Structures are given as structure tokens and as C-alpha cells.
Amino acid sequence: MSTALISVDLDRTMIYSSAALGFPIDASVTCVEMYAGGPLSYMSMRSTELLRKLASEAVVVPTTTRTVEQFDRIDLPGAPWRYAITSNGGNILVDGVPDASWRASFDDVDLPAVQQELAARADGDWVLKRRTADDLFCYLVVEPDAVPAGFMDDWSQWCAARGWNVSQQGRKIYSMPDVVSKSRAVAEVRTRAVDDGLLRTESIALAAGDGALDADMLLAADHAIRPAHGELDALNFRPPGLTVTTATGGRAGEEILDWFFGRIAEHMEP
Numbered sequence: 001m002s003t004a005l006i007s008v009d010l011d012r013t014m015i016y017s018s019a020a021l022g023f024p025i026d027a028s029v030t031c032v033e034m035y036a037g038g039p040l041s042y043m044s045m046r047s048t049e050l051l052r053k054l055a056s057e058a059v060v061v062p063t064t065t066r067t068v069e070q071f072d073r074i075d076l077p078g079a080p081w082r083y084a085i086t087s088n089g090g091n092i093l094v095d096g097v098p099d100a101s102w103r104a105s106f107d108d109v110d111l112p113a114v115q116q117e118l119a120a121r122a123d124g125d126w127v128l129k130r131r132t133a134d135d136l137f138c139y140l141v142v143e144p145d146a147v148p149a150g151f152m153d154d155w156s157q158w159c160a161a162r163g164w165n166v167s168q169q170g171r172k173i174y175s176m177p178d179v180v181s182k183s184r185a186v187a188e189v190r191t192r193a194v195d196d197g198l199l200r201t202e203s204i205a206l207a208a209g210d211g212a213l214d215a216d217m218l219l220a221a222d223h224a225i226r227p228a229h230g231e232l233d234a235l236n237f238r239p240p241g242l243t244v245t246t247a248t249g250g251r252a253g254e255e256i257l258d259w260f261f262g263r264i265a266e267h268m269e270p
Helices: 045-057 068-072 100-104 111-121 151-160 182-195 212-220 249-268
Strands: 002-008 029-035 038-044 059-062 083-086 091-094 127-133 137-142 164-169 172-177 199-208 223-226
Touching: 002 045, 002 182, 002 249, 029 045, 038 045, 038 249, 045 059, 045 249, 059 182, 068 083, 068 091, 083 182, 091 100, 091 182, 111 127, 111 137, 111 151, 111 172, 151 164, 151 172, 164 212, 182 199, 182 212, 199 212, 199 249, 212 223, 223 249
Parallel strands: 002 059, 002 199, 059 083, 199 223
Antiparallel strands: 029 038, 083 091, 127 137, 137 172, 164 172
């Protein structure tokens, strides 16, 4: 029975594109995701070894805004996962299968109204793609420098009045129901893991993530860490007790995993 629940974001926290990795693709790096016939995401070999070891000692929960399909593309070290969270908390996977009862709890989310309004507002060459994720939320792929002045503020205000939130992560602008969040899904997984006998009631909750959609998960954890890059770094997100890595890119991923082991060791000290 484990003494730690670890919820960890994936993109730019655990896994990295070649551009975001920060060091050359060589024998010290392994590809963990293929897409359209080519490599897409990487981890250092040291990170893969650390993550496998961590998964054998704690209840590690991959926690991502990716859809179920996008998550399934990743060959993440440490699998198979008893629990994983996708769709920003909209889906909980149990032994790889989305839990129908959890997903049904979001059936009353009014996605069509948001899609319709967004289509009317986000019209122009600056919008490269419009996407809907798992029938839960939507996002735009944009040219960041071409987003019209005031769009984010105006769209955020419209969404906030209807129980939705907006965030931009690089080329993606997410429109997300407030009820769909990583922290709520992690809390549900913790309850289930205790009931399953995988996790001690007094276990600590640890978390790591780099984006605005990770903020609630970091704040809800007993101890949390973020890399010194990404959206939260740009926002200077530094609540009391949050650890920030000294490294960036893939080395930050290694530092995060080392930090997890350190927090577990501290918790186990008499």
C-alpha cells in the first residue's frame, strides 16, 4: 500500500517535443510518442528510469488535457496505469478504460452554446484550427502573434459569466467548463485508490505541471512543483509552498522526478 499519490502533467512536464527538450536527440533520449509516422515526444533515458521506479513505489496518475485518443498514443514508462486522467479531468481511465459514471457527470455541460459563440468571435486567418475534445471542451489552434487585441479578455469575460474559463498555452486557446478540472478528478482518484487498498488514508498528494490548466491541481496538492518554463512560469505563478525547478526543458522533468522521491522519503521519516 502506497503512502503517496502523484498526479503529473505530461506535455512539457514529463514529455517534450524535440524543440522543447532543450538538448540534442541522441542515445540519452528515447521517443515515447509517434504521430503520423514520425516521432513527436521524447524523454531522457534517465527520466524513463526514474518514472518506472516511481510508479513501482507510489500511485502515479498521469494527468493531462489530452483526449483519450491522444493519451493512448504515448508509450509512457511505468505503464500499465491503474488510473489516468485525460481531457483535463473530464475522463478518468481505470485500467485504460474511461469510467462511464464519471464522464456522465458532465453531460449537462452546454458545449454547443460555447462553440456557437466562439465560432462567431474567432473568425479570421489567425485561427488555424478549431477542435472539440471528447465532447467536453473546445480549443483553437492560432497564430499567437496574430490574435486580435482584446480577444482573450472579451472571450474570458463572456465565458466566466457562464461558468467557463479560458487559457492560452502556446498556439492553443482553451475554453473549458469550470466543473471540468484536474483537481476534481485527482480528488476522485484518491478516494478510489484508498477504497481499492492501493493508497493509505494518510498518504500525501504530490503534483507537477507547467500550464494554467494545472494550477488548480498544484494548489490542491500537499506539495507541488512546476518547471521553470511554460505558461505558469510566464505568469510568475508562485503560490506559497510551490517548488520551481532550477532547470528547464527535459532536465526539468528529471528534476521533478528527483523531487518526488525526496518528498516521499521525507514523508516516511519517523
